[in-house]
Amino acid sequence: MEPNGKPTQLQMEPNGKPTQSQETSAQSQVWKIIYGFSEPLILRCAVELQIPDIIHDNGGQITLSELASKLPLPKVNTDHLYRVLRFLVHMKIFNQEGDRDCVSYSLTPAGRLLTSGSETSMVPILLGMTQKDFLVPWHYMKDGLSGETTAFEEGMGMTIWEYLERNPEKSQMFNEGMAGETRLLTRSLIAGCRDMFEGIGSLVDVGGGNGTALRAISQAFPQIKCTVFDLPHVIEDSVECPGVERVSGDMFKAVPRAQAIMMKLILHDWSDEDCIKILKKCKEAVPQDGGKVIIVDVVLDVNSEHELTTPRMVLDIDMLVNTGGKERTEEDWNHLILSAGYKGYKIRHIAAVQSVIEAFPY
Structure with missing residues (x-):
C-alpha cells in the first residue's frame, strides 16, 4: 500500500514487460489451472476410502496410524496416505494437528459435507460428477463448439439422455447425484x-x-x-x-x-x-x-x-x-x-x- 492508503500500482519493466513478481504470479495462476482437475479426483479418492466417515465415527479426530488401520484396503503405505492427507489439509477438507511423527486429523466444515448419510452430504454429487464416463466429454469441448452436437455426443457417440437410458448403473449414480443436490x-x-x-x-x-x-x-x-x-x-x-x-x-x-x-x-x-x-x-x-x-x-x-x-x-x-x-x-x-x-x-x-x-x- 502507498502511504496515503491507496493500492500500490503494478510496476512494469522499462521495456513494457511484466516484472519478475508479475511473471511468477502469472505462472502460479496457470499452474493452478493446469492441475485444477486434480482436486476433485483427490477428493473422490478420500470419499471412496470413506476417510471423512472414519474420522467422524472415530469421535471426530484420528491419528495417521489409526486411520491407516481402518481403511478398506489390504495394505496401506502410510507415507502415501500422509501425502494425500497433506494435500486435503491444504484444500481445507481436514484439519491437521501435530507433526509428521505424531499427527492427527479432524474434519473442517467442508469435510463434514463429505460424510455419508446426512441431508447435507455432497458425496453423491461428487461421485456422480467425477465418474469416468462423465469426464470424457470435457476432452471434446472444442468439437462441440459448432453447435451441431454437444461435446457429450462427440465423446460418447450419443446424447446424455440416451446414454443414461442405456446404462442403468450410470443412470442410478447420476440420479443419486441429482438427489444429493x-x-x-x-x-x-x-x-x-x-x-x-x-x-x-x-x-x-x-x-x-x-x-x-x-x-x-x-x-x-x-x-x-x-x-x-x-x-x-x-x-x-x-x-x-x-x-x-x-x-x-x-x-x-x-x-x-x-x-x-x-x-x-x-x-x-x-x-x-x-x-x-x-x-x-x-x-x-x-x-x-x-x-x-x-x-x-x-x-x-x-x-x-x-x-x-x-x-x-x-x-x-x-x-x-x-x-x-x-x-x-x-x-x-x-x-x-x-x-x-x-x-x-x-x-x-x-x-x-x-x-x-x-x-x-x-
Whole structure:
C-alpha cells in the first residue's frame, strides 16, 4: 500500500514487460489451472476410502496410524496416505494437528459435507460428477463448439439422455447425484419460500427424478397433493412414497394438470426453443385462476462478486458440454417466459446456487 492508503500500482519493466513478481504470479495462476482437475479426483479418492466417515465415527479426530488401520484396503503405505492427507489439509477438507511423527486429523466444515448419510452430504454429487464416463466429454469441448452436437455426443457417440437410458448403473449414480443436490437445494427452497407454497392445493414436479424434492415438500406442506412426473424408465426405478403420486410421460407432449408446476434444474438442460415449448405445455396444465409455474434454476450475474458466482458459471459450461443447454441471466429468463406467452414473473434468491422464479401464465 502507498502511504496515503491507496493500492500500490503494478510496476512494469522499462521495456513494457511484466516484472519478475508479475511473471511468477502469472505462472502460479496457470499452474493452478493446469492441475485444477486434480482436486476433485483427490477428493473422490478420500470419499471412496470413506476417510471423512472414519474420522467422524472415530469421535471426530484420528491419528495417521489409526486411520491407516481402518481403511478398506489390504495394505496401506502410510507415507502415501500422509501425502494425500497433506494435500486435503491444504484444500481445507481436514484439519491437521501435530507433526509428521505424531499427527492427527479432524474434519473442517467442508469435510463434514463429505460424510455419508446426512441431508447435507455432497458425496453423491461428487461421485456422480467425477465418474469416468462423465469426464470424457470435457476432452471434446472444442468439437462441440459448432453447435451441431454437444461435446457429450462427440465423446460418447450419443446424447446424455440416451446414454443414461442405456446404462442403468450410470443412470442410478447420476440420479443419486441429482438427489444429493436436490436435498441441499430443497432445504433452502422450503426455508426461503414457505409463503410461495401456502395456498397451493396440487403440485407437479416435472422431471422430478426419484421424488426427493417432493417428499420434503409433502412433509412440510401436507395439504399439497404432490405428483412427480418423469420419463418412464426414471419412474420405474423410483421408490414409492406416501403422499406422492408417480406419473410417467414426456414433458414435450403433455404435463399433468395441477395448480402449480415446478421445474427444478430442468430448463437449463435445454435450448431456448425447447424451453419455450416446455413452458407452453406447463401453461396448458395450470388453471387460469391462480395457476403458476415455479422454476428453480440459476439466475446468472457474471458481474456479481457473490461467492457462488464461479460455481454458477462453471455450471453453464457443464450444460454446454453435456446437454447443449445453458445457465441464464435475468434477461434470458425474461425472454423465455414472455416468449412462452406468460404475463410476468418474480425472482427469489435463496441460500443456494439456484434461484426461484415464479412465472405467472395468466
